[in-house]
Amino acid sequence: MKKISIGLAILLVSLIFHSLLMAAEENEPGLSLKETFQIYVRSIQSSDLKGLFSTVTENQKFFFLTSTGVLIDTRNGYLKFHEDWFKEKDWEMPVELLEAYEGKEYGYTVAIFHYRSKTLQGGMYILDSYFTLVFHKEEGMWKVVADVCTPINRYYTEANSEIKYTSDQAYLFDIIKSRRTVRKFKSKAVPKEHILKILDAARFAPTAGNQQPWKFLVIQDREKLDKLQNEALFWYLDEYKKGRKPSGEELAKTRESLRKVLDNVLSAPVYVAVLVDSKAKYPDYILYDGTLAAGYLMVAARALGYGTGFFTSFFPEAKIREFFNMPDQYKLICFTPIGIPDEWPDTPTKKKLEDIIIFESFRKAND
Ligand SMILES: Cc1cc2nc3c(=O)[nH]c(=O)nc-3n(C[C@H](O)[C@H](O)[C@H](O)COP(=O)(O)O)c2cc1C
Known part of the structure; x- marks a missing residue:
């Protein structure tokens, strides 16, 4: 029992230490492009805006094509996007690095992110997308100057279900219900x-x-x-x-x-x-x-x-x-x-699904 609690304490301390380290992680001169990419990714995964922006160019000129096709062309815009995103909870984003190229002044990475977030209904929103980062060397540090997302899959699941619905399918159900x-x-x-x-x-x-x-x-x-x-x-x-x-x-x-x-x-x-x-x-x-x-x-x-x-x-x-x-x-x-509603009314109470569905047959009165 004692052994377990000592083990637990060590694990907790190392987790806290690790999270402090993660939070403090920042770009510095002399890091390779791949190391900078890892800081970029880990900063996103831990919603660490400071760490993330230590890997981003200091120049205002920026090129960010989001996974929904919106073009954000300033550093401030890129910052705002991440500020808003990092306020959200209940998401994770594992990343696979496919390719990295480090030139003299410029370099790039091609990677895939697997974004998953909880929907309001308790299901999952899943987005798999390529993202290509272009890096430029600024004062001895690799800095991201462009981020281009190319979505691969986007789908939804219901709570505790593996069945996937495309955005179009989810949209149709939303329209019907709204x-x-x-x-x-x-x-x-x-x-x-x-x-x-x-x-x-x-x-x-x-x-x-x-x-x-x-x-x-x-x-x-x-x-x-x-x-x-x-x-x-x-x-x-x-x-x-x-x-x-x-x-x-x-x-x-x-x-x-x-x-x-x-x-x-x-x-x-x-x-x-x-x-x-x-x-x-x-x-x-x-x-x-x-x-x-x-x-x-x-x-x-x-x-x-x-x-x-x-x-x-x-x-x-x-x-x-x-x-x-x-x-x-x-x-x-x-x-x-x-017409355009003056305001959209709340959804009136709708009967529960289980109260209105009978599978196969009604029961006999004496069953
Ligand atoms: C056959 C039928 C008759 C209706 N008659 C009226 C009506 O005369 N006046 C009205 O305000 N709404 C009327 N409605 C709309 C219902 O009140 C409304 O569909 C219901 O309250 C559910 O709200 P929702 O449509 O926003 O889901 C009618 C709906 C149906 C299907």
Whole structure:
């Protein structure tokens, strides 16, 4: 027992000593290019900004191409990048040196880093990348003057899982999960190209017998939207009054709060009424088809940074039909805004996966 604790104490002391040594490690005249490279790498691995910048040129002119393709062309920029990065925790970056060349004035190293960091969801972000450092001799010391990253692989894993997802795959899931119903917008215009791109994605939704019964009525005219807002107020109040006898005060209060809601709900620059054609080949399925198209529309809009909403209650079908001269054969699925959210709402509580999945079969009542 005593032996173990003495062993542990020695290990601890040597670890502390080693970490002090690591922290104090700095470039000095006479070191080889490879030794300087090792200081550079170990300084990064221990988030030691001072040690790292003892291996970096004193000149402002710098060339740093990050693994995401961003060009940072000053020493200060390189410093800021590392300052920000070193504030992060829960990452590691083993490095493999592939090649080193030491000339008289200039030299270079080619290496691979294997960056791993914990994601907010408890999984891992993995980035493998080449990085080429160009060194220049300054006052007897090798100093990095350029750092060019060339990414090889970038992927994500879930917590405690080995299965890898590419950035594109992870992005798609993020977009789906971050779509939100938005009820207040900024007035910033949506380019026509974006409107078309979103509706182009919507028309690729699955549809019964490939019947594609949809029509998308796009409204951008502010005057028309303001008129719609006034009318929607009356439609809603009419509904509200049905079956109750609200006092004048109650009615005024309701009108005021409703006006505010509609002000916000109708603040987007673009609205789409998603319609389906009841004369389609399989009319029993048009509601499914239209709803799926609306879902695709909302996810596509989210990918371009827009909020949407599957609005039904403020915009009754009969009223919308009249307002937009909608032929009888069309049914309204929903009325959705497309716009930059005033702010992105928090995600409302979603049911847990385990509460909504049943594998293979429900249990028999007496199981
Ligand atoms: C069939 C359907 C009808 C809806 N009707 C309305 C509506 O009339 N007004 C409204 O504000 N939101 C409406 N919503 C949006 C939901 O309230 C919203 O999707 C839900 O609260 C979850 O929020 P999220 O979309 O941000 O995940 C509707 C959604 C669906 C699918």
